[in-house]
Amino acid sequence: MITVEEANAIILAQTMRLETDWAPIATAVGRILAEDLVADRDFPPFDRVSMDGIAIRHASFAAGQFHFPIEGVAAAGAPQVSLNDATACLEVMTGAMLPLHTDTVIRYEDLTIADGEARLTVTDVKAGQNIHRQGLDRLKGEVIVPAGRLISAAEIGLAATLGKSMLRVRRLPKVAVVVNGNELVGIGEEPLPYQIRQSNNYALRALMSRWGVQADMEYLPDNEDIIALQLRRMLDQYEVVVLCGGVSKGKFDFLPASLEKLGVSRLFHRVAQRPGQPFWFGIHPDLNRVIFAFPGNPVSAFMNTIRYFQPWLYASSGLNTLPALHAVLAEEVNFKPDLTYFMQVKVHSDTDGRLIATPLQGKGSGDLANLTDADAFLELPRGKEVYQAGEVFRLWGYR
Amino acid sequence: MITVEEANAIILAQTMRLETDWAPIATAVGRILAEDLVADRDFPPFDRVSMDGIAIRHASFAAGQFHFPIEGVAAAGAPQVSLNDATACLEVMTGAMLPLHTDTVIRYEDLTIADGEARLTVTDVKAGQNIHRQGLDRLKGEVIVPAGRLISAAEIGLAATLGKSMLRVRRLPKVAVVVNGNELVGIGEEPLPYQIRQSNNYALRALMSRWGVQADMEYLPDNEDIIALQLRRMLDQYEVVVLCGGVSKGKFDFLPASLEKLGVSRLFHRVAQRPGQPFWFGIHPDLNRVIFAFPGNPVSAFMNTIRYFQPWLYASSGLNTLPALHAVLAEEVNFKPDLTYFMQVKVHSDTDGRLIATPLQGKGSGDLANLTDADAFLELPRGKEVYQAGEVFRLWGYR
Numbered sequence: 001m002i003t004v005e006e007a008n009a010i011i012l013a014q015t016m017r018l019e020t021d022w023a024p025i026a027t028a029v030g031r032i033l034a035e036d037l038v039a040d041r042d043f044p045p046f047d048r049v050s051m052d053g054i055a056i057r058h059a060s061f062a063a064g065q066f067h068f069p070i071e072g073v074a075a076a077g078a079p080q081v082s083l084n085d086a087t088a089c090l091e092v093m094t095g096a097m098l099p100l101h102t103d104t105v106i107r108y109e110d111l112t113i114a115d116g117e118a119r120l121t122v123t124d125v126k127a128g129q130n131i132h133r134q135g136l137d138r139l140k141g142e143v144i145v146p147a148g149r150l151i152s153a154a155e156i157g158l159a160a161t162l163g164k165s166m167l168r169v170r171r172l173p174k175v176a177v178v179v180n181g182n183e184l185v186g187i188g189e190e191p192l193p194y195q196i197r198q199s200n201n202y203a204l205r206a207l208m209s210r211w212g213v214q215a216d217m218e219y220l221p222d223n224e225d226i227i228a229l230q231l232r233r234m235l236d237q238y239e240v241v242v243l244c245g246g247v248s249k250g251k252f253d254f255l256p257a258s259l260e261k262l263g264v265s266r267l268f269h270r271v272a273q274r275p276g277q278p279f280w281f282g283i284h285p286d287l288n289r290v291i292f293a294f295p296g297n298p299v300s301a302f303m304n305t306i307r308y309f310q311p312w313l314y315a316s317s318g319l320n321t322l323p324a325l326h327a328v329l330a331e332e333v334n335f336k337p338d339l340t341y342f343m344q345v346k347v348h349s350d351t352d353g354r355l356i357a358t359p360l361q362g363k364g365s366g367d368l369a370n371l372t373d374a375d376a377f378l379e380l381p382r383g384k385e386v387y388q389a390g391e392v393f394r395l396w397g398y399r
Numbered sequence: 400m401i402t403v404e405e406a407n408a409i410i411l412a413q414t415m416r417l418e419t420d421w422a423p424i425a426t427a428v429g430r431i432l433a434e435d436l437v438a439d440r441d442f443p444p445f446d447r448v449s450m451d452g453i454a455i456r457h458a459s460f461a462a463g464q465f466h467f468p469i470e471g472v473a474a475a476g477a478p479q480v481s482l483n484d485a486t487a488c489l490e491v492m493t494g495a496m497l498p499l500h501t502d503t504v505i506r507y508e509d510l511t512i513a514d515g516e517a518r519l520t521v522t523d524v525k526a527g528q529n530i531h532r533q534g535l536d537r538l539k540g541e542v543i544v545p546a547g548r549l550i551s552a553a554e555i556g557l558a559a560t561l562g563k564s565m566l567r568v569r570r571l572p573k574v575a576v577v578v579n580g581n582e583l584v585g586i587g588e589e590p591l592p593y594q595i596r597q598s599n600n601y602a603l604r605a606l607m608s609r610w611g612v613q614a615d616m617e618y619l620p621d622n623e624d625i626i627a628l629q630l631r632r633m634l635d636q637y638e639v640v641v642l643c644g645g646v647s648k649g650k651f652d653f654l655p656a657s658l659e660k661l662g663v664s665r666l667f668h669r670v671a672q673r674p675g676q677p678f679w680f681g682i683h684p685d686l687n688r689v690i691f692a693f694p695g696n697p698v699s700a701f702m703n704t705i706r707y708f709q710p711w712l713y714a715s716s717g718l719n720t721l722p723a724l725h726a727v728l729a730e731e732v733n734f735k736p737d738l739t740y741f742m743q744v745k746v747h748s749d750t751d752g753r754l755i756a757t758p759l760q761g762k763g764s765g766d767l768a769n770l771t772d773a774d775a776f777l778e779l780p781r782g783k784e785v786y787q788a789g790e791v792f793r794l795w796g797y798r
Contacts, residue, residue, distance in 0.1 A: 029605045043768055046592060050765060052649040075651060077581025077621065079593055093649040095582045095695070097593045108648045137766045144768045152798045153609070154770035157602025157697060160586045161595065161767055182476025183494045187559045193445060194478055194496045196560065203556025206428045210552070222476065249507045250451040250492040252474060296494070298556060328752035353727035353753045353791040366449060367536045368560055369442055369543045371553035392752040399551045 001270040003382070004307075004340040007281065010267050011308050014283050014290055015316040016239065021171040025159050028151050028167045030212045032317040035168035037145040037158055042135035047098040049074070051130040054089040054111065054118045055102035058127035066120045070113070074099050089118055098131055105130035148320035170317040175215040176238040177204045180245040180255065181296055182222045199368065200244040200301045207305050207398065211313055215242070222252035231258055235289050242309060245296025248278040255293050256280050264291055272382055273340040275365035276300035279308070297365035303342045303377050306396050327355035327378060327395040333387040340382045344374035347397065357395060375399045400669040402781070403706075403739045406680070409666050410707055413682050413689055414715040415638065420570040424558050427550050427566045429611045431716040434567035436544040436557055441534035446497040448473070450529040453488040453510065453517045454501035457526035465519045469512070473498050488517055497530055504529035547719035569716040574614040575637040576603045579644040579654065580695055581621045598767065599643040599700045606704050606797065610712055614641070621651035630657055634688050641708060644695025647677040654692050655679050663690055671781055672739040674764035675699035678707070696764035702741050702776050705795050726754035726777060726794040732786040739781045743773035746796065756794060774798045 002010075020034040049055065056068055068089035074081045076095030083090055083101040090099045098105070107130060110122040138144055145155055151167070159167055179201045187197045201217040208215050218234060220227050220243075227246075234241050246255040247269070260266060264282040271279045279300075280293035290312070294304040314322050327347060335341045345357035357378045362370025376397035380387050387393075401409075419433040448454065455467055467488035473480045475494030482489055482500040489498045497504070506529060509521040537543055544554055550566070558566055578600045586596050600616040607614050617633060619626050619642075626645075633640050645654040646668070658681060659665060668679040678699075679692035689711070693703040713721050726746060734740045744756035756777045761769025775796035779786050786792075 025601060026604070026608075029608055037771075039768075041590075044765065045590070045595065048765065050763065052647055052652070073650060075581065075621070076649075077583070077594060079591075091650065093651060094647060095580060095595075132763065132765050137762050138768050145771045149771075150798070152771075153602050153605035154701070154773075154797060156605035157598045157701065157767055158771050160598035160601035161697075163586050163588075163596055165586055181494060182474065184476070187562050187564055190562075191440075191444070192478075195476060196444065196494075197562055199556045199559035202424060202559035203552050205425070206552035206555035209425075209428055222474070248451055248493060250475075251472060251490065252492060253451070302553070302556065323747060325748045326750055326752045348722060349724045349754070349794075351725060351791060353725045353755075355748070355752050355754065363536050364449065364531065366443065366447065366531050368556055369438075369537050372436075372544045372548075372557050374553075392750060395748075398553060399549070 001272050002268050003272050007268055007271045007279070008308065008311065011281060011312050012315050014267070015312060016173060016288070016290070018171045018173060018316050020168045022166045023169045024166055025156050025164065028169060029153060029156060031151050031169040032319050033145060033149045033151050033155065033167060034147050034170050034318065036143045036147050037155065037162060039138045039140050039142045039144055040162050042140050043137040044132050044134055047134050048132040049092040049094055049096045049098055049105055049130065050132045051105055051107040052094050053092060053105055053107040053130065055083070055092040055099050055105050056089045057083070057086050057102055058104040058125070060087050061104070061125050068118045070116050070118055104128060146320070148318050150319055172213050173239040173313070173316065174237070175208065175213050175240040175242060176218050176234050177201045177215045178218040178220055178234065178241060178243045179296070180220040180222070180243060184219065200296065200298055203298065203302055204242060204244070204305050207302070211310060213313065220246070222246070222254065224254045224258065227254050227258045228261065232262055235262060235284055235287055239289060241289065241291045242305070243291070243293040244301040247280045247293045247295055259291060259293070272338065273342060274337060275342065276304045277339070279304055298368040299344070299362070299365040299371060302371060306377065306398055307342065325355065325395040325397065326392050327357035329378065329387055329389055329391050329393060330356050330358040331389045333359055333380065334385060335380060335387065336385050338382050341380040342377040342396070343380055344370055345376050345378045346373070347375045347395065355395060400671050401667050402671050406667055406670045406678070407707065407710065410680060410711050411714050413666070414711060415572060415687070415689070417570045417572060417715050419567045421565045422568045423565055424555050424563065427568060428552060428555060430550050430568040431713070431718050432544060432548045432550050432554065432566060433546050433569050433717065435542045435546050436554065436561060438537045438539050438541045438543055439561050441539050442536040443531050443533055446533050447531040448491040448493055448495045448497055448504055448529065449531045450504055450506040451493050452491060452504055452506035452529065454482070454491040454498050454504050455488045456482070456485050456501055457503040457524070459486050460503070460524050467517045469515050469517055503527055545719070547717050549718055571612050572638040572712070572715065573636070574607065574612050574639040574641060575617050575633050576600045576614045577617040577619055577633065577640060577642045578695070579619040579621070579642060583618065599695065599697055602697065602701055603641060603643070603704050606701070610709060612712065621645070621653065623653045623657065626653050626657045627660065630661055634661060634683055634686055638688060640688065640690045641704070642690070642692040643700040646679045646692045646694055658690060658692070671737065672741060673736060674741065675703045676738065678703055697767040698743070698761070698764040698770060701770060705776065705797055706741065724754065724794040724796065725791050726756035728777065728786055728788055728790050728792060729755050729757040730788045732758055732779065733784060734779060734786065735784050737781050740779040741776040741795070742779055743769055744775050744777045745772070746774045746794065754794060
């Protein structure tokens, strides 16, 4: 049995080098950028008026002038205009090019206009004020966003400004989420007393959808021959196979042996953690496949997907950092087994700016309903039995 | 000019009562649940074996018995079996119904099996152990998730277990995101020196897509007649019109007057905040429309959408709580104007479990590139000039 840290390191050593793909910016949020976003012009591309008002030469003001005859208007979206008389002014609109021969903008709030003349109502006018200078934010050719960024709405706005309707992003892997067990029936069916409906495939697909992956769902019964046949097909069809169930010590837990017969190398089986201890992980070196085989208990499969599949996916996508969250344990927790305990918690942000994690332990790894009450898992590392209120641990959220 | 708090209250008084809609569970993550999710059976639906091993009568163990002849196997997904001889055992698999006449499960790790007999290797066996009792998690008829919840992957897993392939969710409003200004060209076009490409519509649509809304994009030039004509159509076609630009003091800022001519009641214009001060908000009472008209600077439009549109949307969708985040200001900030300052910040979670917000102020509300460096806005309330390092404020994130 290996530790959580060892399991994580083994998994991250098996990241795929996913190639690049194109995504329209309408759907690129949540994908990983695979190109640098570079300024195609200066930002702003010209000396840009940043307040509605008038543009003057500051020297005229400095010389004591308070009235400025209005020569005309500089509108946003119009070619640059020019001030002819150095003692006059031009009305200027936010977003317009600063007129030639002017250097200072005075906003409407600070003047009155009458009889074709603007008259200042303030005495403090700084040279160069209310102008967003060409290139002040970024210079043409500068990298604004480097490749490897998780794309948010901010990057979409920038891409639009750069004229990019498509973005180079990392391709997503082809993933199957497979549930296993004779006790499972489809969600459209009425279960017999000893049956339950499939749910891990839906829950894990939903988790992955928030990370950009559209997984397919599959089902395997507890039948060695069918498992062998279907797994062979899945290894052919999918780059990542995420299995739930059939990896423990049961008489019908055929998955590890079946996978190994198909050429999958086991890299580990069993991790010193609760829930999710029987987690099995392997690769098919010839086909370049990665296989996560999680225990079938809903809390185990859910936690393992967040804790292990998610970092693997982001590392495979070239994400340059996956920010870690930490939270304060709200109350003392006793946990005797020498295992890392992924405790279900409810999280809130307190008025000291801390994330507070309140235990909501539920009734064990089969307690699916408890997942809907909790928000996250708090990772309590092994090696002690008492976790004090106020201690801080790594948080793995799903809301 | 009103305060941020007043603006927020006025907006939240104009929430729509969005009716319910159906969403397939494949796409329901991120929507607001509009029905209670109720246990259709007990959770678990039967006394469920929770470890692979053997099932016995505890009384036999208590009477000193350590060897148990194996009568057969209880598999998951099979009808309940029965122990015939009270001194024997049945092999039982995780997920199986506990066999009749047994009450305790001993896991394989704690026994050896040879010659058709299981022999205990431990001396501590608790009556009832390793059984997940029927109804322990939830009882049939219990509300597991109340309506008004933002749906996560956990609720999807639960819905599958309940046999619900479709969920009642709140309908999403029909939203247009409209950019305005003669300086704007399409993202496929090469801008002239005094032009820039449209970006607010893309950025705001991307923000909204993370909240479930699929907004349409529209454009308005600085032309009063076209604005009147197009706004009339949009008020007809959309329930929410989000405008960017044309609301300040410029000569071509036609939007407020045009909206009022079309029967839109202004509820406020100008909010004591930076960025985004010229924010205009109104409703069309007859058509039951809501109009957010933001200034056109990219940072202003982006911030206002997060700070005002988002809470309006969630309140209209019946979300029962929008959790607030708070973060610690990392360094002293001086800000003299008597305005609430939405400062752009980079956020990280420190090892004390605190969210730390580091100022990344950028070059003002026109600095789109700075949004891609930052993660969030920190809301520094008006009424003081110095915000100390270590003080805690409300955080509005977009990553």
